[in-house]
Amino acid sequence: MTVQPELKIDRIHHVAYRCKDAKETVNWYVDNLNMGFVLAIAEDKVPSTHEPDPYMHVFLDAGAGNVLAFFELPTKPEMGRDPNTPVWVQHIAFKVKDRDTLVAYKERLEANGIEVLGVTDHSIFHSIYFFDPNGHRIELACPDPAEEKMLEKLDAVKWEMLEEWSKTKRAPQHAAWLHAKELGKA
Known part of the structure; x- marks a missing residue:
């Protein structure tokens, strides 16, 4: 009898998005978020479908074994986004060490001419939001000192x-306390 392995995801291998320009995207993430450029793959045929379609696939080190990847697809129509999904919904969130690091990133991004929203206090964590050169919304988040206790409550x-x-x-009100400070209800 064959023993079946436990079916459990180990971790995210990589998350892939489309980009307008692979070089610009790599440079932006290296310069603004200190991500390492891991590797690039370019082919004229899609390995999974065997379609003839040239692409550049770039991979960035997002920390702790996480990889953020992008595809540049020069033969496809200009990239867009789902017009029925609000811009704040679809985003990539990265964790940073603490609030000092979060604020330092905010200052760095703003010094590089990038508009930053926040710091937003979500009680369990604090975040800033901005867009990469492809129009993808990015969030940087740091834990709140009382995060563990609040996560237990949630x-x-x-x-x-x-x-x-x-x-x-x-919206159930079980966690209405999360943003009560920001809404002036605390």
Whole structure:
């Protein structure tokens, strides 16, 4: 009898997005977020589908074994985004060490002419938001000092919240305390 392996994801191997210009994208992530340029692959045929379609596939070190990748597709129509999804929904979030690091990134990005939104206090973490040269929204987040205690509180109500949402499609109030400070309710 063959023993079946446990079916469990180990980690994300890489996340891939489209870019307008591979070189510009690599340089932007290296210069602004200190990501290392890991590797590049360029071919004239798509390995999985065997379609003739030249592409440049670049990979960046996003820390802790995480890889962010991009495809430049010069023969395809100009890239766009889903017009039915608000711009704040689809984003890439990266964790930074602490608030000092977050603020230092904010200052660096702004000094490089990049418009930054935040620091936003989400109670369990704090974030800044900005866009890369391809129009992808990026979030940098750092943990709040009381993160562990608040995560336990959220963990205790996650299934109740999901169930209530699935029935009503209205925001359950189990975690309304998260943004109470920002809304002036704390």
